[in-house]
Amino acid sequence: MLKLYIHPFSVPALTTEMTAHAVGAKFERIIVDLQNGEQRSESYQAINPKGKVPALVDGDHVICESLTIQRYLARKLGSDLFPEDILGQARVEEWMDYAVQHVRAPMSRIQFNKIVAPMLGQPVDENSIKVGEHLLAQNLPPIDKQLSQSEFLTGNTLSLADITLLAALDPVELLQFDLKEFPYLTRWRQALRERDFYQNVHTHFGAELGL
Amino acid sequence: MLKLYIHPFSVPALTTEMTAHAVGAKFERIIVDLQNGEQRSESYQAINPKGKVPALVDGDHVICESLTIQRYLARKLGSDLFPEDILGQARVEEWMDYAVQHVRAPMSRIQFNKIVAPMLGQPVDENSIKVGEHLLAQNLPPIDKQLSQSEFLTGNTLSLADITLLAALDPVELLQFDLKEFPYLTRWRQALRERDFYQNVHTHFGAELGL
Numbered sequence: 001m002l003k004l005y006i007h008p009f010s011v012p013a014l015t016t017e018m019t020a021h022a023v024g025a026k027f028e029r030i031i032v033d034l035q036n037g038e039q040r041s042e043s044y045q046a047i048n049p050k051g052k053v054p055a056l057v058d059g060d061h062v063i064c065e066s067l068t069i070q071r072y073l074a075r076k077l078g079s080d081l082f083p084e085d086i087l088g089q090a091r092v093e094e095w096m097d098y099a100v101q102h103v104r105a106p107m108s109r110i111q112f113n114k115i116v117a118p119m120l121g122q123p124v125d126e127n128s129i130k131v132g133e134h135l136l137a138q139n140l141p142p143i144d145k146q147l148s149q150s151e152f153l154t155g156n157t158l159s160l161a162d163i164t165l166l167a168a169l170d171p172v173e174l175l176q177f178d179l180k181e182f183p184y185l186t187r188w189r190q191a192l193r194e195r196d197f198y199q200n201v202h203t204h205f206g207a208e209l210g211l
Numbered sequence: 212m213l214k215l216y217i218h219p220f221s222v223p224a225l226t227t228e229m230t231a232h233a234v235g236a237k238f239e240r241i242i243v244d245l246q247n248g249e250q251r252s253e254s255y256q257a258i259n260p261k262g263k264v265p266a267l268v269d270g271d272h273v274i275c276e277s278l279t280i281q282r283y284l285a286r287k288l289g290s291d292l293f294p295e296d297i298l299g300q301a302r303v304e305e306w307m308d309y310a311v312q313h314v315r316a317p318m319s320r321i322q323f324n325k326i327v328a329p330m331l332g333q334p335v336d337e338n339s340i341k342v343g344e345h346l347l348a349q350n351l352p353p354i355d356k357q358l359s360q361s362e363f364l365t366g367n368t369l370s371l372a373d374i375t376l377l378a379a380l381d382p383v384e385l386l387q388f389d390l391k392e393f394p395y396l397t398r399w400r401q402a403l404r405e406r407d408f409y410q411n412v413h414t415h416f417g418a419e420l421g422l
Binding site for chain 1: 277283
């Protein structure tokens with residue numbers, strides 16, 4: 001059986017866990033204790049020498065990096081969440097990359113400084129929070145526009161890209177980032193959070209940590 | 212003919228330009244004047260509503276996001292820089308994602324604060340430079356280790372991932388970031404910079420801007 005090494009506070013890990021459910025993969029979910037540095041332990045480095053989560057173990061093979069794991073799972077399970085034609089693949093990949101580069105990265109700055117740094121007793125960089133909020137204000141409008149034109153990011157059917165974006169936005173409530181300016185994005189998000197692939201992971205971001 | 216919209220100071224754009232040469236694409240290279248905000252102009256937004264470079268125009272289709280463009284070009288031209296089997300693709304994608312998430316992103320923080328912010332008269336965030344340098348110190352050793360074991364990132368043949376990483380590291384001299392602790396990475400980089408796909412783009416990062 002596939003083994004997926006994750007942590008419930010890692011957005012890249014959540015992305016792969018939701019995807020594994022969405023494509024119907026059977027997998028064992030193993031939590032790596034990031035808070036106590038298990039990712040740097042000898043036993044975890046033997047699995048992923050880069051010392052990061054998520055990691056997917058499929059027999060003798062280890063696949064890392066969340067977008068790569070998403071596509072690997074979809075291809076392996078023959079899921080229609082990732083198309084087979086060159087242009088269809090490009091459309092899905094483009095929104096996956098956009099979600100990671102232009103939404104997840106600024107969200108991650110805010111998450112680190114509002115939640116992780118205080119947890120670890122590290123200094124909070126207020127400027128980094130401001131930069132993150134500025135980038136989100138710039139990068140979310142094209143998404144809202146797209147979702148005003150089609151039910152999902154790449155058209156009328158769900159794709160891997162929707163899952164990438166859903167996970168990227170998962171911490172918004174915890175980070176007190178308001179999406180009310182983005183009505184189509186909000187509607188899309190509400191609908192997707194009711195789906196099994198989301199509910200099988202959690203009810204909301206941070207639930208596993210009692211937040 | 213394919214049209215590639217780029218800027219010589221955009222690492223994502225350089226990634227796609229090097230890739231276009233490496234896969235043997237014929238393309239017109241169009242510079243978007245980022246310094247004067249052309250990416251926000253009506254005419255450019257008609258091409259890429261997200262207002263970013265690079266963008267690849269192929270007939271009626273516009274493909275954005277650098278990794279997506281890399282794979283689109285390789286698939287379209289039938290290049291062996293991107294394999295056809297599921298596991299081979301995962302290996303290449305994994306290193307492409309790693310190069311972007313864990314090398315290009317911290318490099319970009321340093322580039323913004325050391326070069327772009329002073330150019331635009333914006334405040335320099337010294338802490339962000341430190342975070343970038345810290346992340347590089349953490350994320351480059353696994354690459355050096357990989358390149359001690361194989362000539363290229365994914366084995367004994369060049370792949371798209373090598374081009375992604377080569378472009379990500381292109382600004383190191385300009386940013387005075389020293390790679391001497393990473394001998395295998397340095398050797399790999401020197402060899403790749405002599406290749407036509409690099410030399411066809413420029414002699415070094417910033418050359419087009421007289422730097």
